Amino acid sequence: MKQLFLTFAVALLLLPATLWADTAKKKIKSVEITIDAPTPGMDLENAEKLALKAVNTAYGDLFKSGVITMRDISWDGEFGENKDGYPTLKAGYPYIATIEIVIDPDGDYQTEWVKIDGSDMLSTENFKATVNGIPARVLRSAPYFPTMQVKFTIPGGKGGPLEKDDHSSDYDVLKKEYRSTLPYISRKEADEVYPHYHPLDVLVINKIDMLYEFMHEKYISSSGHAYKNHNTLLMTKMIIDVSNGSENYNISEFAETLGAPYSTIFNLKEVWLSPKVDAVKYVRDLNKATVERLSRWGRHYMEQSTKLYTAKGTLFIPENAGKAVLDYLDLDATEPTYTIRTYRGDVFEAQKAGVAATKLLTCTKHVFTAKIEAADRVCQYNTCKQPFKWYYSCRVCGKCERNKAHTFSARPGAEVLEWHDMNEDIANDQAYIGVNAAGEHIYWKSCIHCGISHSYHMRHLTPRDQKMMGMEGSFEDFKVSMLENLKSIEDMCLLETELPSDEMFILPRKSEAKMSVWAQDGVNRALCDNLVDDAMLGNDYTKPVTREQLRSIMTLLVKEMSGKDASASAIGLDDAALPQSGSVTRQELAAYIHRALLYLEQNTELAYSEYESRLPKYTDHAQIKAWAKEPMAFCNALEVIDPKTATTLAPNEVCTIELALTTAERATMAHRTGWYQAVSTGELEDFLSAIGERNHYTFVSTFGNCDRIWASRVKNGMYNSLPTIEPFTGSRCYVDAQALHPIRAKMGKGYMMK
Structure with a gap:
């Protein structure tokens, strides 16, 4: 069984005042350490007891003279296991040894030291070390206890990249999962259950438990499909015409349902109270129902935003109850989240007259x-x-x-501060760590907001970062400590054949071609997705792309997504309607991409979303040729090709190889951009229930069953989260992809009607 040992920090030994550095002593500025060599199959216990043979310095061998001794040696890497179950060093595998030596404090020697937060520490800038001739990285440590790390590769093995024990997390295995969605739902079926297309007329509650009976009736769509509890989604307006007095057991009908966190009356926006209802008691009962049972300050509207949890929901009360309700609300500063309006006369006539005939209940x-x-x-x-x-x-x-x-x-x-959310996989040089033991390429994740990598952030820390991390001491010491920790983590992750941290990601290949910084992620992924023919494209991707090269990329795209070969002619790339000479432009690129994806839609189970053309919003849309209008609209709407600026598309700009590759790479996920509809009631147990809440835009903003959402281009590394717009603030947010069906032209296999 494989055992994995990762050590990300080395303890520092601080000497008492009597052993502080003596400036009269000779300064050791470098050491050349010799130890017994680690061997294949050596168990960890013996590896930690390797004998120190020599410590050569400018003053001779201080081990031989008894001045320097070995205190400790520890190992990090992927270990084997012997028949007794002890971890062993594996032939051909790399390991990092952390070695700590001791300089006799009572002797005539010491290291160069500095004061850090009041303590004497070894100056890593003025102390160098090698171990068995291998340069070591000196860590911050106490002056008489120099600590260093050195990388050993155990002799033997096959050489080259090491074999992985587990291939379930390989990129080629996972990318099928990354591209997957819930089964498609057709536009027809989506429209049949979309609540906003089928709102019920006002529902009148004139007896106790009437609502319960209505809520549990099955909804039958126009196609004959039955949906349980779907009626609750269609309720938008309600008149409560039943007393909440003693004759009805003091029950404020529907107040508990309105305040409860898991009720599915997501689209109810108007609740009208007839004069039979004690409005003050109803408001009190409604507000009481929103209080979390386990927290005095917690309210259900802190986690959900439907029903009357925001001002979009309105409670209508008789005009003569207005003052009493305001007097009651003066006693509770946590409510109301909803709007209160007053009406005159008969509640049924007032409801028919509409909101405009009512008056906002407000303070003076x-x-x-x-x-x-x-x-x-x-x-x-x-x-x-x-x-x-x-x-x-x-x-x-x-x-x-x-x-x-x-x-x-x-x-x-x-205290809620601004912070980097390191969850996006951006395969660029800034995020790059190196090649691991399996020959794969490791990267740090990057911020979903600004795009900087974790490593860049750690190398550019600010006092605010120190505050957020709760680290004490001086800011300079904080920076040095964090950078040293970063280097240790990076060194150790390269020892592994598998991903050691969820703050990183792995790609199997990395392009060595010349390219612009902005294109690095797309090109590296295109290479991993088999969209690159090196012999065809050459090694300078900043050059204009030729039609032959573009056809090559498109045919490889079709093969990657379908698993089958298709000729350029079959895809429609040889169409005489397309330009046959001159430079390839952005609009021609759009035409090639559009034809490739249409071919996939016709010959695979893939389908692409409907969309509305946004071309008229761009000032240069008149430059788009007739044959490119639909392709440009398609690629713009599905975010396959970004606009040049906020107001221009640059359709006649020359297309480069790197743009063609990054665009083709985006096309591998284009089926995930577009319209989605949330699962129907009962389809997902934890959509909104005590066992889970998957209906969130943000922690406080939510959507309901069968709600409709437009999802933007998926961010790499966040495949289970669809980018969209939070409806109250217009902010970018991320919703659970497993709670949403893509709405596409064809029904997906396995879609189950409820």
Whole structure:
């Protein structure tokens, strides 16, 4: 059985004051250490007892003279196992040995030292070391206890990259999963159950438990498919015409359902109370239902944004109940999240007259001190550039102030700061670590907001980072410590044949061709996805692409996605309607991509989303040729080809090899961009229930069953999260891909109607 030992930090030994460095002693500035060589099959216990043979310095062999001794040696890497179950060193495998030596404090020698946060520490800049002739990296340590790390490769083995024990995480295995989605749902079937196309007329509740019966009736779509509990999604307006007094057991009908976190009346926006209902009691019962049972300050609207959890939901009460309701609300600064309006006369006639005939219930003088943490009160979500902020609300009527100069930013006991979210896989030089023991390429993950890699961040730390990490001491010491830790982690990860950390990712290949920085990720992935014919493309990808090269890329794209060969002619790339001479332009690239993906749609189970053309918004759209209008609209809408600027497409700009490759690589995921519809009720147990909540835009903003969402281009490394727009703030957010069916022209196999 393989055992994996990773050590990311080395303990520092601090000497007492009596052993502080003596400036009169001779300074050791370098050591050449010789130890017994590690051998194949050596168990870890013996490897940690390798004998020290010599420590040569400018003053001779100080081991021989008894001045320097070995204190400790430890090993990191992938270990084998002997018949007794002890870890062993494997032939051909690399290991890092961490070696600590001791210089006699009572002798005549010491190292160069510096003061760090009041302690004497070895100056790593003025102390060099080798072990068995191999340069070692000196770690920060106490002056008389120099510690260093050195990489050994155990003799023997086959040579070259090492064989992986587990291939389940190989890129070629996982990319099929990365490209997968829930089964497609056709536009027809999606429309049949889309709640906003089938809203119910106002529902009148005039007896206790009437709603329960209605909610459990099956919904039959126009195609004859039955859906359980679907009626709850169609409810948008309700009149409650039943007393909540003692004659009905003091029950405020539907208040518990409105306040409960897991009810699926996602689209209810209007609740009208008839004069039979005690409005103050109803508001009190409704507010009480939103309180989390395990937390005094917790409210269900802090985690969900449908129903009456935001001001989009409105409670209508008789005009003569308005003052009493305001007086009650003055006692509770956590409510209401919803809007309250008053009506005159008969509730049924008032509801027919609509919202315009009602009056907003509001204070005579707002007091904006309430911290109501509902989705529509978010001022801004935190990114690496900005902290999280909420707007204040009126402590009486709940009106949101929406004043960016008056916000709050944290829940009790927490401080919400801007931070880098390192979850995107960007295969560029900035994120690159190196080649691991299996010959694969390891990268750090990067920030989903600004794109900088983890390693770049660690090399450019700020005092704010130190504060966020809760690290004490001086800022300079913090930077040095973090950089040393980073280097240790990187050294050790290259010893492995598998991914040692979820902060990193692996690709099997890395391009050595000349390319622009912006193209590195796309080109490296295109190489891994078999879209590159080296003999055809050459080694300078900044050059303009030829039609022959473009045809090569497109035919390889079709083969990658279909598993079958297809000629350029079969794909439609030889069509006489396309240009046959001159430079290849961006619009011609779009035409080639469009034809390749249409071929895939016709010959595989892949399908691409419907879209609305956005070409008219660009100032240069008139430059697009007739044969390129649909391809350009397609590639723009599905984000296969980015616009040149916010207002231009540059359709006549010459296309380079690197642009063709990055575009083809994006096309491998184009089927995942577009329209989606959330799962139907009961289809996913943890869509919204006590066992899980997968209906989130953000931690506070949510969507309901069968809601419709446009997903942007998937970020690499975040394949289970679809980028979209949070509806209240317009911010970029990420939703659970496993809770959403792609809406496509054809029904996917295995789609089960509920």
